[in-house]
Amino acid sequence: xxxxxxxxxxxxxxxxxxxxxxxxxxxxxxxxxxxxxxxxxxxxxxxxxxxxxxxxxxxxxxxxxxxxxxxxxxxxxxxxxxxxxxxxxxxxxxxxxxxxxxxxxxxxxxxxxxxxxxxxxxxxxxxxxxxxxxxxxxxxxxxxxxxxxxxxxxxxxxxxxxxxxxxxxxxxxxxxxxxxxxxxxxxxxxxxxxxxxxxxxxxxxxxxxxxxxxxxxxxxxxxxxxxxxxxxxxxxxxxxxxxxxxxxxxxxxxxxxxxxxxxxxxxxxxxxxxxxxxxxxxxxxxxxxxxxxxxxxxxxxxxxxxxxxxxxxxxxxxxxxxxxxxxxxxxxxxxxxxxxx
DNA sequence: AAGCTGTGCAACCGCGAACGT
DNA sequence: AACGTTCGCGGTTGCACAGCT
Numbered sequence: 001x002x003x004x005x006x007x008x009x010x011x012x013x014x015x016x017x018x019x020x021x022x023x024x025x026x027x028x029x030x031x032x033x034x035x036x037x038x039x040x041x042x043x044x045x046x047x048x049x050x051x052x053x054x055x056x057x058x059x060x061x062x063x064x065x066x067x068x069x070x071x072x073x074x075x076x077x078x079x080x081x082x083x084x085x086x087x088x089x090x091x092x093x094x095x096x097x098x099x100x101x102x103x104x105x106x107x108x109x110x111x112x113x114x115x116x117x118x119x120x121x122x123x124x125x126x127x128x129x130x131x132x133x134x135x136x137x138x139x140x141x142x143x144x145x146x147x148x149x150x151x152x153x154x155x156x157x158x159x160x161x162x163x164x165x166x167x168x169x170x171x172x173x174x175x176x177x178x179x180x181x182x183x184x185x186x187x188x189x190x191x192x193x194x195x196x197x198x199x200x201x202x203x204x205x206x207x208x209x210x211x212x213x214x215x216x217x218x219x220x221x222x223x224x225x226x227x228x229x230x231x232x233x234x235x236x237x238x239x240x241x242x243x244x245x246x247x248x249x250x251x252x253x254x255x256x257x258x259x260x261x262x263x264x265x266x267x268x269x270x271x272x273x274x275x276x277x278x279x280x281x282x283x284x285x286x287x288x289x290x291x292x293x294x295x296x297x298x299x300x301x302x303x304x305x306x307x308x309x310x311x312x313x314x315x316x317x318x319x320x321x322x323x324x325x326x327x328x329x330x331x332x333x334x335x336x337x338x339x340x341x
Numbered sequence: 342a343a344g345c346t347g348t349g350c351a352a353c354c355g356c357g358a359a360c361g362t
Numbered sequence: 363a364a365c366g367t368t369c370g371c372g373g374t375t376g377c378a379c380a381g382c383t
């Protein structure tokens with residue numbers, strides 16, 4: 001690839017700019033504009049490459065540059081934009097008048113990123129770190145000590161993420177406790193299951209599905225999940241209304257294998273596969289996927305809790321089997337499940 | 342006072358996109 | 363369409379400074 005030599009050319013100065021050089025550059029641009037950056041150094045009488053001149057101007061000498069500490073509003077804006085845009089510093093900078101992409105990038109790398117890491121959040125995804133169980137104590141401590149956080153805006157952001165963390169943790173704990181099970185021997189789904197391999201749907205939709213399953217439990221009209229319309233087209237409408245749905249999804253083929261007895265919901269009905277992969281993903285791997293989880297569709301903690309409660313009730317009153325009630329009971333009794341709320 | 346370590350930030354580098362011929 | 367040049371972006375480096383031992 002024919003890359004331009006730029007500063008590699010011999011004789012061109014590198015390193016920090018002197019006040020004299022700054023003055024020359026500013027005077028020239030004020031008088032003539034920058035025009036071609038490549039040609040500028042000669043015209044301005046500078047022994048620098050055009051690239052160096054452009055950087056010096058855009059990051060330091062431009063008259064509209066705001067210097068000094070970032071305000072809380074700016075900090076919050078950066079956090080919010082970064083959670084959506086990622087490391088698109090120029091795009092983020094366009095929302096912060098007077099701030100350069102370089103300045104924002106430095107501020108992120110030296111301040112915000114570290115703070116998020118310390119709080120147990122992945123600075124790239126803005127979600128709880130992948131080792132969710134090991135970071136839970138930190139999150140709990142954070143909840144108890146949140147009043148000690150000195151930066152207001154960061155606190156708000158952290159609390160929002162923390163709520164998501166608790167929700168994710170519970171859901172992961174559910175998956176952890178109820179790993180995928182092999183289909184029952186009397187598996188009518190294998191021959192007539194209309195939703196086996198229905199295509200793929202995202203984790204977002206999986207969570208929606210979990211929610212809807214909980215609410216469907218008591219519906220007499222639904223005796224089997226196989227009656228649900230889970231076609232790709234029906235899911236499309238859901239997807240369209242979901243924030244962040246434009247972002248790449250972790251593809252999760254629905255591996256529903258057996259209809260639950262008597263309209264009950266079975267957490268283990270969901271086997272999560274990586275895109276194109278053959279082996280299931282563990283809850284930990286699932287949590288570590290880079291798929292952003294939109295806060296707006298996360299099931300509220302109370303909803304998960306009531307879901308688990310209702311599942312427990314349902315299983316104790318049905319032909320689910322001997323093991324199920326104790327499993328639900330174990331979950332509900334587990335202090336960890338309650339503590340993380 | 343000297344040396345070490347950590348931090349913040351300006352500047353550089355390399356790549357790919359955009360543009361011009 | 364193909365090629366060369368320029369520009370802009372994001373990642374990284376290196377230096378100055380502050381704080382600590």
